[in-house]
Amino acid sequence: MFEFLDLERYDLLGAFWVTVQLAVYSAIGSLILGTVLAAMRVSPVPVMRGFGTAYVNVVRNIPLTVVIVFTSLGLFQTLGIALGGEGFTETNFRLAVLGLATYTAAFVCEALRSGINTVPVGQAEAGRALGLTFFQVLTLIVLPQAFRAVVAPLANVLIALTKNTTVASAIGVAEAAYLMKSMVENESDALLPIFAVFAFGFIVLTLPTGLLLGRVSKRVAVKR
């Protein structure tokens, strides 16, 4: 049934490795950007709050395909921004990471903001009373507790991100969905088995992520 799976012709592991790389780099990027955005949304400066709110509401409501295709057609092909990549392969990978991180950051920001809301207001007020600045209150008191509260929601975001990497094939990044398109084109007599192979591949990636982070979230949760 799986005789179409010629591993010498189709680099299945290589394709899923690109998927993993996309997911990891985008996860790091979106975590940083999302944290900054969450800080902006709770900051005392109205302009920053406004920017954070606008960013989240605009970006999370644009289809990911549009974001990704725009990075290539708009940023790269029209404006010539290659992000320092040599050749299409490297440039497309970086553009895809940029697009995925930009998009996912909106969701990370909202998850984190819900975590900030779990920290009792009294703690922030106590920090202020001791003379800590807003930045100190945020980084020393609020965010550490907020992160521990949102491990499970962030795991959700990470799983969604892993599956969203398939959209990168729209600009030609050679990840799993791209290989699937080639195989569908060449092995049209085995469509359903091909889908099964790739669905299984993604479950192998995301199921352990969910289980592991689920356990982590129980261990680090702040007991109140």
Place this chain on the structure above:
Amino acid sequence: MNFRKASALAAAVVALSLTATACGSDDGGDGAGNGGGGSGDGGGSTVTIGIKFDQPGLGLQTPDGDFEGFDVDVATYVANELGYDAEDIEWKEAISAERENMIKNGDVDFVVATYSITDQRKEEVSFAGPYFIAQQDLLIRADDEVTDVEQINDLNLCSVAGSTSAQNVAEKFAPDAELQEYGGYSECLTGLENKAVDALTTDDAILAGYASQDAHAGKFKLAGLELNPEHYGIGVPKDDTELRDKINAALEKMVEDGSWARFVETHFGPAGYEAADAPEITETD
């Protein structure tokens, strides 16, 4: 001047479509006449044909809901020969990856949708034809020149992710060329116009369709290379030899009475596409 040109073109198109419909209804009469017994189940019923809805020059849905293109004309001609009038045809969109399943499930009677005849596909469906041999070619900016295959290695190419054309570039004729891949050919045209890529590569029939669109008129041209042939056939249910033979007969007639050459000229001519002779029917057994 421009207006005059446009109106002359419009007049030509109207004239062509009038002759096309006139000859179509004649054929319909013939078909019903010599069909005799066969038209018993055909009369009054409809035929469902799978075509592309988004391929300029081959199968494209117009803003008013009609369909136009080479595949559409071929399908209409064949349907006429099988005893169906143009209004009895129900068009269905046949996405590339779904074509085999549509035929196997009986969603369509046959498929005319840039459907290349391959051994893989013959495991699942049967083919009539071929009715067209497309060559993989390059679409380049009108002021560029690509004369031989060797040059392709130095170019930045664009194609559709995972397509046979894209795979051919890396595996067959230009392993050193840079290849940008997108979800569709339209995205490539932006890059071609902005000089981010030098050429768009796929079957010449598809390229000619894009180059002939009003929005791109005069900007792009075909390089005229013959990189890899694709035999477009009409997909029918597996081992339905009766339908296949009827369609083959219709295709032969289409070539003989000059309709084939006219369809080619109408849809691919504006891009400077020079058609070779019509292909021999090979899918007989």
